[in-house]
Amino acid sequence: DSGVTQTPKHLITATGQRVTLRCSPRSGDLSVYWYQQSLDQGLQFLIQYYNGEERAKGNILERFSAQQFPDLHSELNLSSLELGDSALYFCASSRLTSGGAPGQYFGPGTRLTVL
Amino acid sequence: AQSVAQPEDQVNVAEGNPLTVKCTYSVSGNPYLFWYVQYPNRGLQFLLKYITGDNLVKGSYGFEAEFNKSQTSFHLKKPSALVSDSALYFCAVRDDNYGQNFVFGPGTRLSVLP
Numbered sequence: 001d002s003g004v005t006q007t008p009k010h011l012i013t014a015t016g017q018r019v020t021l022r023c024s025p026r027s028g029d030l031s032v033y034w035y036q037q038s039l040d041q042g043l044q045f046l047i048q049y050y051n052g053e054e055r056a057k058g059n060i061l062e063r064f065s066a067q068q069f070p071d072l073h074s075e076l077n078l079s080s081l082e083l084g085d086s087a088l089y090f091c092a093s094s095r096l097t098s099g100g101a102p103g104q105y106f107g108p109g110t111r112l113t114v115l
Numbered sequence: 116a117q118s119v120a121q122p123e124d125q126v127n128v129a130e131g132n133p134l135t136v137k138c139t140y141s142v143s144g145n146p147y148l149f150w151y152v153q154y155p156n157r158g159l160q161f162l163l164k165y166i167t168g169d170n171l172v173k174g175s176y177g178f179e180a181e182f183n184k185s186q187t188s189f190h191l192k193k194p195s196a197l198v199s200d201s202a203l204y205f206c207a208v209r210d211d212n213y214g215q216n217f218v219f220g221p222g223t224r225l226s227v228l229p
Contacts, residue, residue, distance in 0.1 A: 002158065033217070043159075043205060043219040090158055103149055104217065106158035 003027065004107035006091050012113045018079040021110045023091030025072055031055070031094045032074040033104060034066055038087035049074055081114045088112075117142045117210045119220035127226045128196045136191040136223045138206030148189040149207040150180055153222075159205060165189060176200070196227045 003026035013019055025032050034046040036059075045058035049068035060066075063081075068074040078085060088111050092104035118141045128134045140146055147166055151159040163174025170182045180191045189206060206220040 002160070004158075035219075042221045045217055045219070092159075103161035103164050104159075105161065106151075108158045 002105040002107065004091060004093050004105050006089075006107035006110050008110060009108070010111050010113075012115065013081060014115055015081055015083060017081050017114075018077065019081065019112065021076040021078070021089050021091075021112075023074045023076070023093075023107055025074070025091075025093030026095075026105055029093035029095050029105070030072065032068055032072070033092040033094075034060075034074070034076050035090040035092065036087045037090060037109070038084075041087075043090075046076070078112070083114050086112055086114045117208055117218040119206050119208050119218050121204075121206055121220035121223045123223050124221075125224045125226065127228060130198050130227050130229050131195050134191075134193050134196040134200070134225065134227070136204050136206075136225060138189045138191065138220060139187050140189060140206070140208045141187060142208055142210040144210050146187075146189075147209040148180075148182060149209075149217075150174065150178070150189075150191050151205045151207060151219075153203040153205065155202075162191070162204075196225075198227045198229050201225055201227045 005024045007022045030051045033048045036044045046060040047066050048056040052068050063079050066076045088109045090109045091107045094104045120139045149164045150162040153159045163172050165172045165182045173179045178193050203222045203224050205222050207217050209217050
């Protein structure tokens, strides 16, 4: 158990809909990262937050957005869903943002299926 | 820009034999290098990392990795493979000049045959 929790575990929805994925980082971790894992694209970094502020942006679509709240949990919002958005969405957390290079601890993921 | 290559989609090895999963990288600054393992229907688990110092890094479950700066490689190794090592392995790099953006390789599926 990594200490990172993600809800829900599975999500099935229809095209055009909007969903919210939730992540709680390990206790004490200030950084949260979101990744999308699909069969054809591999593991893609989406976005990182550190202590409530956006720190780095990867291959995140404009239809997707995220935020990190004062209690450090994070939400990833996916809107106008398309079939191609079906994937595993992982959240990861780490302790530091600068100096050294901590490993990331991954949650179990949310499997999104868009029908 | 950072990039990571894992040249083999699949590696098959017999139980008890040594295994190697290859990784090469490209960064503009000094690399921070990581290996993660993913078991079916699970998230990624951190195995080991290289930041600085000794080029041979030891990690979890008997794995180790060797950093080779001249070949820009960070191959994962284990002296004696177990069937339970069968999983998907990801190499990742973070450039110390590029903030916190981690780049993951495409993954290598390791199958250890009994």
